[in-house]
Amino acid sequence: MTVLTVPMAEATPAGTTRRARVLRRLRRNPLAVVSFVVLALVAVVAVLSPWIAPYAVEQTDFAHTFAPPGTPGHVLGTDDLGRDVLSRIMLGARASLQVALLAVATSLVVGVPLGLAAGYFRAWDAVISRLTDLLLAFPFLIMAVGLAAIRGASLTNAAVAIGIAQIPGVIRVVRSDTLRLKSLDFVAAAVVDGASDLWVLARHVLPNATSVILVQATVAVPAAILGEAVLSFLGLGIQPPAPSLGTMLATAQQFAARAPWAAVLPGVVIMGLALAFNVFGDALRDALDPKGDR
Amino acid sequence: MSRYLITRAWQSALTLLLSTVVVFLGVRALPGDPALALAGEDRSPEALAAIRHHYGLDQPLPLQFARYLGRVAQGDFGESIRTGVPVSSMLTTALPVTVELSVLAILIATALGVGAGVLAAVRRGRPAEWLANGLALVGLSVPHFWLGLLAILYLSVATGLFPASGFVPLGDDPVGNLHHLVLPAVILGTGLAAIIMRQTRSAMLDSLSSDYVRTAKAKGLRPRAVISRHALRNSLIVVVTIVGLQLGGLISGAVVTEQIFGLPGFGKMTIDAVFQRDYPVIQAVVLLTATAYIVINFLVDLLYSVIDPRIRVAGGAA
Numbered sequence: 001m002t003v004l005t006v007p008m009a010e011a012t013p014a015g016t017t018r019r020a021r022v023l024r025r026l027r028r029n030p031l032a033v034v035s036f037v038v039l040a041l042v043a044v045v046a047v048l049s050p051w052i053a054p055y056a057v058e059q060t061d062f063a064h065t066f067a068p069p070g071t072p073g074h075v076l077g078t079d080d081l082g083r084d085v086l087s088r089i090m091l092g093a094r095a096s097l098q099v100a101l102l103a104v105a106t107s108l109v110v111g112v113p114l115g116l117a118a119g120y121f122r123a124w125d126a127v128i129s130r131l132t133d134l135l136l137a138f139p140f141l142i143m144a145v146g147l148a149a150i151r152g153a154s155l156t157n158a159a160v161a162i163g164i165a166q167i168p169g170v171i172r173v174v175r176s177d178t179l180r181l182k183s184l185d186f187v188a189a190a191v192v193d194g195a196s197d198l199w200v201l202a203r204h205v206l207p208n209a210t211s212v213i214l215v216q217a218t219v220a221v222p223a224a225i226l227g228e229a230v231l232s233f234l235g236l237g238i239q240p241p242a243p244s245l246g247t248m249l250a251t252a253q254q255f256a257a258r259a260p261w262a263a264v265l266p267g268v269v270i271m272g273l274a275l276a277f278n279v280f281g282d283a284l285r286d287a288l289d290p291k292g293d294r
Numbered sequence: 295m296s297r298y299l300i301t302r303a304w305q306s307a308l309t310l311l312l313s314t315v316v317v318f319l320g321v322r323a324l325p326g327d328p329a330l331a332l333a334g335e336d337r338s339p340e341a342l343a344a345i346r347h348h349y350g351l352d353q354p355l356p357l358q359f360a361r362y363l364g365r366v367a368q369g370d371f372g373e374s375i376r377t378g379v380p381v382s383s384m385l386t387t388a389l390p391v392t393v394e395l396s397v398l399a400i401l402i403a404t405a406l407g408v409g410a411g412v413l414a415a416v417r418r419g420r421p422a423e424w425l426a427n428g429l430a431l432v433g434l435s436v437p438h439f440w441l442g443l444l445a446i447l448y449l450s451v452a453t454g455l456f457p458a459s460g461f462v463p464l465g466d467d468p469v470g471n472l473h474h475l476v477l478p479a480v481i482l483g484t485g486l487a488a489i490i491m492r493q494t495r496s497a498m499l500d501s502l503s504s505d506y507v508r509t510a511k512a513k514g515l516r517p518r519a520v521i522s523r524h525a526l527r528n529s530l531i532v533v534v535t536i537v538g539l540q541l542g543g544l545i546s547g548a549v550v551t552e553q554i555f556g557l558p559g560f561g562k563m564t565i566d567a568v569f570q571r572d573y574p575v576i577q578a579v580v581l582l583t584a585t586a587y588i589v590i591n592f593l594v595d596l597l598y599s600v601i602d603p604r605i606r607v608a609g610g611a612a
Contacts (some may be wrong), residue, residue, distance in 0.1 A: 003345050026581075036321070037603055058552070072302075078352045081444075085390045099599070127576050129305075130305065130308060130312065133305065133306075133309040134313060134316070136542060136587065136591075137309060137313050137542075137584035137585075137587045138313070138442070138542075138580065138583070138584055138587075139542030139543065139545045139546045139583060139587070139589050140542070140543075140546055141545070141546035141548070142545065142579070142584075143552070145564055145565075145576060146320055146569050146576065146580050148568055148571065149324065149568055149571070149576050150320060150323050151323055151545045165542075203582065207324060207597075214331065222434070222435060226435075226437050229439075229547070230437065230439060230550050233439055233550070234549075234550065234553060234565055235565075236568065238503075249437075249439070249440060249443065251581035252443070253443055253554075256446075256447050256451075257451070260447055263440075263443050263444065263447060264444070266440075267436075267437060267443070267444070270437045270440065271432070271435050271440070274434070274435035274436075274437075275431060275432065275435035277435075278431055278434055278435050279431060281397050282431070
């Protein structure tokens with residue numbers, strides 16, 4: 001299925017479709033290209049990490065604990081149990097992306113239909129807005145605290161807490177874009193033509209709202225990555241000995257005096273990941289902006 | 295104006311009530327029978343029934359909820375399972391720390407964010423803008439607890455400029471209090487500063503290209519005066535809005551920051567409670583956070599309907 005269709009009301013000059021224009025703008029933006037390449041590389045490493053990591057993540061070596069970076073055999077050193085830091089970072093990044101994708105998918109699956117309904121059906125708007133207010137009142141960390149109390153701390157519960165906390169943002173952007181699209185002629189034409197509400201939403205509104213959803217998702221992913229790191233750092237997310245960038249930092253804090261470098265690397269990776277997503281998200285938003293090159 | 299405020303007040307009250315329902319039901323969803331936990335040694339059916347009766351657990355759910363609301367309204371959140379200390383008195387010692395930390399963080403973030411945002415808008419397309427934009431992106435992407443770790447490692451431990459952890463109450467020693475809170479507040483404020491900077495920049499760009507700014511320039515006002523008296527004034531509403539919207543993030547951030555710097559605030563109390571399965575404390579923390587969010591956002595709405603007449607007109611017409 002094509003992600004971006006050419007809507008009648010937003011038709012561009014002959015010969016260039018909107019999608020081609022967006023891609024061209026992205027290609028011409030060096031920051032977009034660099035961040036995309038970084039993300040693609042990270043994605044490949046994350047997917048393949050169980051096979052390409054130099055050591056098994058849980059393989060301890062008590063004869064070589066706290067090896068500094070550059071040690072032969074351990075490029076990024078070893079931790080308090082002699083486990084290879086590079087391997088753990090690779091699998092930790094994989095876990096970060098897993099949580100982020102799960103969280104964002106959760107927020108989209110719940111938020112997009114609710115946003116469409118709130119924007120399209122006036123009667124539903126008030127109810128859904130109250131739900132949004134209610135969700136906003138529970139910050140993700142507090143939500144995670146509650147979930148951890150009820151269901152225990154785990155990767156899934158961390159992702160669910162982050163995802164629930166991101167639902168209001170999705171509802172808001174989808175709702176306002178639906179309101180905008182609803183007032184456009186091609187939607188009115190479809191309604192006059194006798195199309196059902198569901199058909200109009202699925203065929204006309206949703207496809208045209210994909211760009212705002214896409215932008216929302218690209219800013220939600222880095223937020224989720226940071227959220228996972230925080231939760232795992234506090235012990236509310238991924239549980240040791242499973243590798244996670246957040247838990248690596250929690251361990252590093254305990255041994256910071258002995259191995260300060262251990263507190264630097266996982267953080268750099270988290271920041272790099274989030275930064276690449278944020279830069280790409282900014283570039284994507286600019287490229288999709290119909291107002292053109294601002 | 296009054297109609298808008300009444301609608302907003304009604305909505306806030308409803309959200310508040312719903313959030314108490316969520317917290318109440320959430321506690322009922324906890325694993326384990328509370329009567330069994332409270333019973334201790336004597337687990338005979340009679341003893342359990344007596345406990346259920348004593349705590350009202352044998353009552354219908356709506357009645358239990360009404361009683362719960364009544365207690366909460368009087369500030370009675372029960373007692374900590376671990377220490378037996380009333381949760382309300384734990385809150386009275388913990389909350390001032392967190393409130394002070396958050397207020398400091400908001401002040402720092404506003405100063406940095408507005409300053410950098412104005413600079414980026416005025417110096418459009420020049421290195422100052424790129425620098426400000428780049429810093430804002432980094433501020434959005436950096437895990438703050440990690441910045442905190444690095445700050446402790448390289449600023450506190452290495453140079454001794456700041457204490458690595460601990461807290462002195464404001465009343466005992468104001469200077470020592472600030473000394474302990476500055477570093478955590480800066481760390482907590484960085485993310486907020488980045489968001490404020492980005493919004494201030496785009497609001498400033500909008501107002502700088504508006505008619506009233508052109509008029510102000512045309513009548514010969516100095517650029518500095520145009521920026522501070524006309525453009526910036528309109529952008530400040532952005533800051534008020536963001537602080538309201540980002541309050542949730544700020545609370546989450548405060549929890550982590552307190553944990554790292556060992557500040558005896560609300561956040562530390564929360565995390566300790568989770569690991570000790572201290573349910574009355576968790577319940578109070580969740581409810582209080584929701585209440586704070588709802589009340590403060592209502593106040594923010596009030597505040598900017600006072601600042602910006604356009605909002606009350608639009609809101610009243612809806």
